[in-house]
Structures are given as C-alpha cells and as structure tokens.
Amino acid sequence: MGFIDWIKGFVTKDDGSISLKEYHYELSVKAYAKKLAIETCIDIIAKTLVRCEFQTFDKGKETIGNNYYLLNVSPNDNQNASEFLHSLVNKLIKNNECLVIMQSDQLFVADSFTRTEYALKENEYKNVSAKTLNFNKTFYESEVLYFKLNDTNIMNVINELHEDYGRILDSAINIYKRSNAKRVLLEGDFLRPQSEEEQSMIDEMFNTQFKNWFEADNAGAVFQLQKGYTLTDMSGSGKSGTPSTTSRDIRAVIDDIFDFIAMAFHVPRGMLKGDLADVEKQTDNFLMFCIMPLIELISDEFNRKMYDKKQFIERTYLKMDSSRIKIIDIVQLATAADKFFAIGVNNIDENLRMIGREPLNEDYSQKRYVTKNYESVDSIGEESKGGEGT
Structure with missing residues (x-):
C-alpha cells in the first residue's frame, strides 16, 4: 500500500466498491481517443461527400427531376440531403454495411435489420427499423439499397488493436499521475506506546493536516509537523526534482491510435490531426483512396436499383459529381x-x-x-x- 493510500485509510473507509461515476470515468479514459479518431474520420468523409452533387441523366441529357430532388435536397420529410448522407456514412463505416429503404417515394436509413443471403434468388431483409418506424414486412434485394464497405469489418480489427493500446494508454496515464504525485517521507517513532492524548494528536495530523495539505487547491498550503517527526519531500525523480514522464508520453500513445485508425479508413494522418503541411497532396491522396471508391460504391448501388438495364444502356442514369470537392480559385x-x-x-x-x-x-x-x-x-x-x- 502506498503512503497516500495509507493516509486515505485514516480519512475514508474503503469497502472495496467503485461508484458508477468512477467506473464511467475509467471506461472513458480507455475509449475517448479511439472514439475521437473514428468520429473525426466519419465527419471528414461525410462532409467531403456532401460536397458532391448527384447528377441525373435521361438518355444522355442532364435533367432535374424527382430523383435529383430526392438525392440533393430532401430524401425524406425529416432529413435534408446532408443529414441523410451523414447518417448513411456513419452506419456504413461503423457497421461495415448500411441499408436504405425506399418507401412512399422517400429514402430512410435503417437503424437495424436482419439480412439473409441467397445464391440463386434475391436476398431478404427482415426486422427492419428506422427511428421509431418498424417495417413489419420482408424486403427483397430489388426493393432496397444495400451498401457494404469491405468484405471484412475493419472496425473489428480496430477494436482488437485498441484493446492493447487501451492498456498502454492507461499505463501511460497512471505513470504520469504517479510521477507527478506528491510524495513525502515521514520519519518518526510510530511503534512506541501512545497515550490517548498523543494518539489524538497523531490522528489530527493524519486526518486533518495531511488531508488539507495534499488536497490544497490554492497556490500553497502550510503543514504543522508534530514534535518528533521529520517530513521530507520526495516528489519528482532524481536530483533535478523533475517528473520522469510528461503529458507528451500520453500524447505519443494517442498519436499512435490516431495513426492506425487513419490508416484503416484511408484518411491522411495530417488531415485527421489538422496539419497544414502538404495539404494539396494529402487531399489528392484522400480523394483517390477514400472518397472516389465510396462515390463508386454509392452511385453503383443507386444506378442498379433506381434504373433497369435498358435505361442504363440508353444512358439514363445518375452520377456523383466530385468536381466541387476541391475549392479552387x-x-x-x-x-x-x-x-x-x-x-x-x-x-x-x-x-x-x-x-x-x-x-x-x-x-x-x-x-x-x-x-x-x-x-x-x-x-x-x-x-x-x-x-x-x-
């Protein structure tokens, strides 16, 4: 048991339990870096795709009709096109798949569903729900828009990798806290017989004076040391008195977490962290390996479900125009x-x-x-x- 824990034993009684607030804090320390990186990647990808315009063509001639309005302005009564695309990207990245239901000339991103795959007939989708709406019917492949990001869910790999990095991050935080904690050496004769008066003075020293001194929030605190005891400040490490670890050690672990999550989603590390160096090269890399494949995935699914083969051959189709993504003078x-x-x-x-x-x-x-x-x-x-x- 450490000296600080020994002192706390005089002040509070430990029953071995942990409060819900402490438990939540313990979880958040492990998860916040990963969650921040993932949510930032999703936000960057979604906001980039929102810059695209869905262009619709009728026999090779660009037209503005119902499909154009549906995809660029209002997919359903409760969402605009930007909100809809954010929801689609969020589900697609976190779940590796996303289901969009076409109902009453509106598009809805499903929150949950059960998919049954077949080889020689259409796949089936059951138990489909979106917000508070539950569809008590079976949807077939031709009736829905189904997007799948990868054959293997990259989030599973991220979660497994973060299990180890979460422990490393916890260790870095704990080492930082221990290295920067107040440490003192208290010397005195604690084994000699104590009268009630002397014991009362010792209890007062531990329960009140030590507690106030260690938990002082102001610039300084005064400690009245009892006669016969010597107090030596052992804080810091070595003769210099400086901590052995700094917050930069914690930041290095967080940077590692950001790096492997950025790698998983093909988002340049510098873009994820807000670096301005080589912005143009980062943007080109981001568009090539992250955004353009998503544009192909989304436009292909819309084309094969909204238009039949004959229409597509006659150049009646839609495409996502990515020319507006990069802002050029x-x-x-x-x-x-x-x-x-x-x-x-x-x-x-x-x-x-x-x-x-x-x-x-x-x-x-x-x-x-x-x-x-x-x-x-x-x-x-x-x-x-x-x-x-x-």
Missing part, C-alpha cells in the same frame, strides 16, 4: 475553362456550372464551339500526299 480555373471551351469539351453553360454559377439555358449557351486553330490529322495527311504529287 476562380482565377485558377480561367485558363482551364478557356481551353475546355476552345476544344469543344464544354459549352457556356457547362463552364458556368464548373465555376459554381447558374447556367443560362439558352440555345447559344448550349452550343459547342471550336477554334479554327485545330484541324484533323486526316486532313494534314491528305495535304502531305497532295504536296508529294505536285
């Missing part, structure tokens, strides 16, 4: 917009949308133009042949 876009227009890639309306402005929707703004500086390779070849024969 309009001046930087000027040269690119001019080049796209000059070679006929964009018309005026498409250039306006590219810089975030509303299209004109006029006949002339939807025509494509090409500068006269360009000509086909075939025409150059014909001219060469004609020159050789003259």
Whole structure:
C-alpha cells in the first residue's frame, strides 16, 4: 500500500466498491481517443461527400427531376440531403454495411435489420427499423439499397488493436499521475506506546493536516509537523526534482491510435490531426483512396436499383459529381475553362456550372464551339500526299 493510500485509510473507509461515476470515468479514459479518431474520420468523409452533387441523366441529357430532388435536397420529410448522407456514412463505416429503404417515394436509413443471403434468388431483409418506424414486412434485394464497405469489418480489427493500446494508454496515464504525485517521507517513532492524548494528536495530523495539505487547491498550503517527526519531500525523480514522464508520453500513445485508425479508413494522418503541411497532396491522396471508391460504391448501388438495364444502356442514369470537392480559385480555373471551351469539351453553360454559377439555358449557351486553330490529322495527311504529287 502506498503512503497516500495509507493516509486515505485514516480519512475514508474503503469497502472495496467503485461508484458508477468512477467506473464511467475509467471506461472513458480507455475509449475517448479511439472514439475521437473514428468520429473525426466519419465527419471528414461525410462532409467531403456532401460536397458532391448527384447528377441525373435521361438518355444522355442532364435533367432535374424527382430523383435529383430526392438525392440533393430532401430524401425524406425529416432529413435534408446532408443529414441523410451523414447518417448513411456513419452506419456504413461503423457497421461495415448500411441499408436504405425506399418507401412512399422517400429514402430512410435503417437503424437495424436482419439480412439473409441467397445464391440463386434475391436476398431478404427482415426486422427492419428506422427511428421509431418498424417495417413489419420482408424486403427483397430489388426493393432496397444495400451498401457494404469491405468484405471484412475493419472496425473489428480496430477494436482488437485498441484493446492493447487501451492498456498502454492507461499505463501511460497512471505513470504520469504517479510521477507527478506528491510524495513525502515521514520519519518518526510510530511503534512506541501512545497515550490517548498523543494518539489524538497523531490522528489530527493524519486526518486533518495531511488531508488539507495534499488536497490544497490554492497556490500553497502550510503543514504543522508534530514534535518528533521529520517530513521530507520526495516528489519528482532524481536530483533535478523533475517528473520522469510528461503529458507528451500520453500524447505519443494517442498519436499512435490516431495513426492506425487513419490508416484503416484511408484518411491522411495530417488531415485527421489538422496539419497544414502538404495539404494539396494529402487531399489528392484522400480523394483517390477514400472518397472516389465510396462515390463508386454509392452511385453503383443507386444506378442498379433506381434504373433497369435498358435505361442504363440508353444512358439514363445518375452520377456523383466530385468536381466541387476541391475549392479552387476562380482565377485558377480561367485558363482551364478557356481551353475546355476552345476544344469543344464544354459549352457556356457547362463552364458556368464548373465555376459554381447558374447556367443560362439558352440555345447559344448550349452550343459547342471550336477554334479554327485545330484541324484533323486526316486532313494534314491528305495535304502531305497532295504536296508529294505536285
């Protein structure tokens, strides 16, 4: 038993129990770093995807109809598109899967469900619930939107890895607390016979004076040492009196937790921690390995459930436009917009949308133009042949 525990034994009676508040604190110390990293990753991914626009096409022509409104504005009566996508990403990452129910021309993210897989017929979904709504029916694969992130749930790996790192983090915190705790050496004759008066003085020293001295919240405290006792401050380590560990040791363990969670979700470590160094490279890496695969996953599922094969072949489909994710200065876009227009890639309306402005929707703004500086390779070849024969 440590000296501090010995002193506390005089002041309080320990019955071996732990209060609910202390138990909750013990759990939170182990879990808060992991939860912070996971929730931050989810928030970054969801907010990035929200920047995308669901574009709908009818036989190759971009249209704005019911599906466009449903996916970009209001999927259901109680959520806007941003809230809906946040909920979808949250379920997808934490559970490795997410189920979206299409009911009464509305989309709902399911909170719980039971999935039964089949090889030669449609999968079934039962016990589906969303908020307070319980669907007392069986849904079939063609009636729902089902998203699966990975073949193996990465959260299971994170939880197993965090079991060990949680213990390391606890150890670092405990070592820090012990290293920075007040430690004293009390010397005196405690084994000699004590009269009631002397015992009363000793009890007063331990129960009141020591307690007030160790638990003082102000800048200082005075301790009245009884005659025959010597008190030596042993706080700190070594001759320098400085703690053997600092809060940086705890931060190093937390950084490790952030690093392996960032790795699991393909979120750059610097982006997760808010570092500004190499932001552009971090963003490109994030888009390539995290966001673009999610865009493919989400758009593929919407396309195969909202449109049939014939419609898709005829170019009636939807896609998620990721061009708005990166914020680019309009001046930087000027040269690119001019080049796209000059070679006929964009018309005026498409250039306006590219810089975030509303299209004109006029006949002339939807025509494509090409500068006269360009000509086909075939025409150059014909001219060469004609020159050789003259």
